[in-house]
Amino acid sequence: MTSASFQVPASEDTAEPLLELHFTACADRLKLIRDSIRATARMCGFDDGTAQSIVLAVDEACQNIIVHGYGERGEGVVILGLYRCDAGILVRLRDFAPRVDPAKVKPRALNDIRPGKLGSHFMSAIMDTVEFRPGPEGKGNLLEMTKHTGEPQ
Amino acid sequence: MSKSGTKSGKPQQEPSVVHLAGSVDLEHAPGVRKMLLDAVALGRNVLVDLSAASYIDSSGIACLIEALQKARSAGSDLGLVAVSIQAMRVLELARLDMVFPIHDDIAAATAAGA
Numbered sequence: 001m002t003s004a005s006f007q008v009p010a011s012e013d014t015a016e017p018l019l020e021l022h023f024t025a026c027a028d029r030l031k032l033i034r035d036s037i038r039a040t041a042r043m044c045g046f047d048d049g050t051a052q053s054i055v056l057a058v059d060e061a062c063q064n065i066i067v068h069g070y071g072e073r074g075e076g077v078v079i080l081g082l083y084r085c086d087a088g089i090l091v092r093l094r095d096f097a098p099r100v101d102p103a104k105v106k107p108r109a110l111n112d113i114r115p116g117k118l119g120s121h122f123m124s125a126i127m128d129t130v131e132f133r134p135g136p137e138g139k140g141n142l143l144e145m146t147k148h149t150g151e152p153q
Numbered sequence: 154m155s156k157s158g159t160k161s162g163k164p165q166q167e168p169s170v171v172h173l174a175g176s177v178d179l180e181h182a183p184g185v186r187k188m189l190l191d192a193v194a195l196g197r198n199v200l201v202d203l204s205a206a207s208y209i210d211s212s213g214i215a216c217l218i219e220a221l222q223k224a225r226s227a228g229s230d231l232g233l234v235a236v237s238i239q240a241m242r243v244l245e246l247a248r249l250d251m252v253f254p255i256h257d258d259i260a261a262a263t264a265a266g267a
Contacts, residue, residue, distance in 0.1 A: 030179060
């Protein structure tokens with residue numbers, strides 16, 4: 001495990017850190033984090049259905065790290081940070097896998113019915129913003145996603 | 154799946170029924186895929202009961218799409234029955250609710266010729 005952790009991004013300097021989880025990038029850990037994401041989304045003011053959708057978006061982002069990020073290189077570390085911000089929830093996912101080219105993380109056309117490539121669609125359809133960045137100090141990747149409650153703050 | 158699925162089929166042309174329960178996710182996708190493809194290989198129509206599927210993600214959806222395509226290329230079909238609210242939300246998000254035949258229950262699917 002790494003000792004790395006997040007700093008609240010400058011653009012979200014009012015964001016309140018609610019949860020930070022470090023987990024090994026393997027499929028059997030995802031169930032462990034889903035309940036925490038759901039509960040945190042509810043704490044940020046989302047209804048059950050939207051909270052469940054946020055769970056799906058974050059779960060899909062984690063799957064991308066497991067399958068495409070670390071992939072055959074084996075298990076790596078993922079750090080999930082959840083923040084309550086004025087507009088809703090901010091999700092930060094950090095990994096230490098090779099740099100991802102955001103241009104290659106594109107969903108397939110939905111009328112192109114075939115297995116796979118739906119995770120990115122779910123992320124962009126559910127969340128209001130999805131942004132891939134290089135990891136701090138040039139190591140790994142940092143994914144930031146936000147979802148707004150739509151309620152006046 | 155947090156619980157293993159079960160598969161049952163009867164002779165003649167009654168559909169094979171696959172029950173998926175719990176989490177149909179990345180962890181369980183290999184087993185789900187095998188179960189679905191085994192059912193398709195029987196050569197009958199396949200009905201997938203999702204009433205107890207508490208969670209489904211893109212990995213689970215990919216298994217369903219692959220099985221659907223293999224079924225149709227073999228001259229049979231694959232339908233979904235008793236789709237849970239969570240699973241239906243995901244299918245709608247992927248606009249697959251217009252691709253899979255969806256039935257309220259096994260009886261309705263059978264009556265519809267599935």
